[in-house]
Amino acid sequence: MSAADLVADGVAGVAGHAARVAVTGRPRRRVSTRLLRSELGLVFGRRRNQLALVVLAGVPILIGTALKLSGPSTEGPAFFARITHNGAFLAFASLVAVLPLFLPLAVSVVAGDAVSGEAQSGTLRYLLAVPVGRTRLLVVKYTAIVTFCLASTVLVAAVGAAVGLLLFPAGSTTLLSATPVSTAAVLGRLLLVALYVGAGMAAVGAIGLLVSVLTETPVAAMATTAGVAVLSEVLDAIPQLHAIQPYLVSHYWLQFGDLLRDPIATTGLMQGLAAAAAYAAIFGSLAWARFGGKDVSG
Amino acid sequence: MPVAAPPQPARSAGTPAPVGTAISTTGLTKRFRGGQVAVDGLDLAVPWGGVYGFLGPNGSGKTTTIRMLLGLIGATRGEIRLLGEAMPAQATRVLSRVGALIEGPAFHTHLSGQANLARLDAADRTADPATARDRIGAALERVGLVAAAGKRYRAYSLGMRQRLALAAALLQPRDLLILDEPTNGLDPQGTREVRALIEELARDGTTVLLSSHLLSEIEQVCTHVGVMHVGRMVAQGSIAELRSLAAPTVRVTTAEVERAAATCRQLGLADVTGQGDHVTAALGDAVPEDVCAALVRAGVPVRGFAVASAQLEDVFVQLTGEGFDVSG
Incomplete structure (x- = not known):
């Protein structure tokens, strides 16, 4: 075999190898919402999450029916007295009712399960091997959590408004200020309230995401997250602790009443949104920092 | 008798001369937080186009090695090159060319086999959504799971689960398949089918790393073998080289x-x-x-x-x- 043959052989070998690699090598990576849509399908397709939404939607039906049967009342929790004047207020009353426990609980279940659920079932290792970048996975997971937060508050608001307007008149009414407003205006404010409460829940979701990254036991992550939310509410109710209260995740939740003033009192609301954004940023970053270098052996 | 034979590039008839290695590690070491050294100074060399049998008893460090190859766990020391690229630095670029079965199948139990594959395909940014249906169907057919495609994963037998995991690895054409105990839970017929599938893939030029604790399961399909024992590679080379270690x-x-x-x-x-x-x-x-x-x-x-x-x-x-x- 001559030297020229050897060279030719070598070149053919390299070219053959290169050609084979080129069949699948360096594929184009698309920007797509497929993974997010798949994630939303998982979250909203889960039986227990659907059950949580059913329970949340049941609250306005329960309150509305009870109020209809017992007749007009001037007593009761916030907004109760107004419901019989304008049914749309049933939505606000319902949000106040689900805010302390049902909403944070539902969000804790979804957020706590986000990463730990995949780790426990082993699907996490297959997602990462696809590959799904760890940052991308966390962004998709948190986007799905926030979507669930907003979906649950909007659901309670929508069912509340629908049931309220079905059972009670849609008469002219006042918000928390004295100016009379139309039902359409009330519904507009209602949407803003649902989004604001959803933002508050997204902060709980960020805590849940971090806890979910720290453990491979979904139930532990769910319980911890719900526990943190309830603890925050307990601490927020102790007057002696006013120094730390502005930093609690639940501190600004009921601030949504400011959206019912005319004009809207923005100071407290902005603080609430800033607090939620800060929670999302801090806990999201912590989750990212922990998950980025974590050994996935589940 | 620890013998580390130098790896030889695979050269079966009809395939082009291989260049370099599809997988290579140098001094790869994993020490877990408890101090246990699961993999100790591993120099793995899987030639292009070869079918590499990665052998060792349970607990010898095979799965830990595979997890490091795929970037799931970080190496304590050492370097990894997968398809010529550094891992885990180039993970997002290189892993889409790698199909993997890692320590048994794992899927969402409430979804059907088909829906589970659709989820994995949706996660792959290199996958064309327009062809997803066809590719999922083809992968299911390749592993003989078409009849059970719509059944919930929960109702699958271990053998069916193993087949689904193989289908997931075959959703896209791959340059490299890393299969950890692929015949686990399969009956003899299923084992034969998987063996035939691997042979077929290897004929098409796919490099395969096949781990097993049973030599007899993979002896027929392998061109190369590496034997691990307590975290170390005790022998590595072509089948002929390994066999010469135990001449009659x-x-x-x-x-x-x-x-x-x-x-x-x-x-x-x-x-x-x-x-x-x-x-x-x-x-x-x-x-x-x-x-x-x-x-x-x-x-x-x-x-x-x-x-x-x-x-x-x-x-x-x-x-x-x-x-x-x-x-x-």
Whole structure:
């Protein structure tokens, strides 16, 4: 075999190898919402999450029916007295009712399960091997959590408004200020309230995401997250602790009443949104920092 | 007998001359937080286009190695190159060319097999959504799971689950398949099917890393073998090289060990050792009958003469120890 043959052989070998690699090598990576849509399908397709939404939607039906049967009342929790004047207020009353426990609980279940659920079932290792970048996975997971937060508050608001307007008149009414407003205006404010409460829940979701990254036991992550939310509410109710209260995740939740003033009192609301954004940023970053270098052996 | 044979590039007829390695590690080490060293200075070399049998008893560090190859866990020390790219730095670029089955199947139990594949395909940014349906259907067909495609994963048998995991690895054309115990839970028929599938993929030029604790499961399909034992590679090379480590041996029982040994050496036999009342030697290319005749001619009082044929299994057992001991 001559030297020229050897060279030719070598070149053919390299070219053959290169050609084979080129069949699948360096594929184009698309920007797509497929993974997010798949994630939303998982979250909203889960039986227990659907059950949580059913329970949340049941609250306005329960309150509305009870109020209809017992007749007009001037007593009761916030907004109760107004419901019989304008049914749309049933939505606000319902949000106040689900805010302390049902909403944070539902969000804790979804957020706590986000990463730990995949780790426990082993699907996490297959997602990462696809590959799904760890940052991308966390962004998709948190986007799905926030979507669930907003979906649950909007659901309670929508069912509340629908049931309220079905059972009670849609008469002219006042918000928390004295100016009379139309039902359409009330519904507009209602949407803003649902989004604001959803933002508050997204902060709980960020805590849940971090806890979910720290453990491979979904139930532990769910319980911890719900526990943190309830603890925050307990601490927020102790007057002696006013120094730390502005930093609690639940501190600004009921601030949504400011959206019912005319004009809207923005100071407290902005603080609430800033607090939620800060929670999302801090806990999201912590989750990212922990998950980025974590050994996935589940 | 730790023998680390240098890896030889695969060169089967009809395939182009391979260049470099599809997987290579240098000094790869994993020490877990508890201090346990699961993988210790591993130099893995999987040639392009080869079918590499990654052998070792349970707990010898195979799965830990595979997890490091895929970037699931970080290495304590050492370097990894996968398809010529550094891992885990280039993970997002290189892993889409790699199909993997990692420590058994894992899917969402409430989704059907088909929906589970759709989820994994949706996660792959290199996958074309327009062809997703066809590719998922083709992958299911390839592993013989079409009939159960719409069934919930929860209702799958272990064999069906294993097949689904294989289908997931085959959603896209791959340059490299890393299959951790792919025949686990399959019946003999399923094992044969998987073997045929791997042979077919290898013919198309896909490099395959196949881990197993059972040599017999993979011996027929492998071109190369690496044997792990307690976190270390104790032997690595082509099947022929590994087999040569356990060439057939001849064992002569006699009262005159010295003379028997000398005769063996004269015949050109290697590894001649005399001990007690017998002499053993590697038979090499020699014909046993000739050896026996030569011994008798030389006046050796032969009391017993036995030939032990070489099996890869013997090499494996020799390297990793016998029995069901799990490596610590």
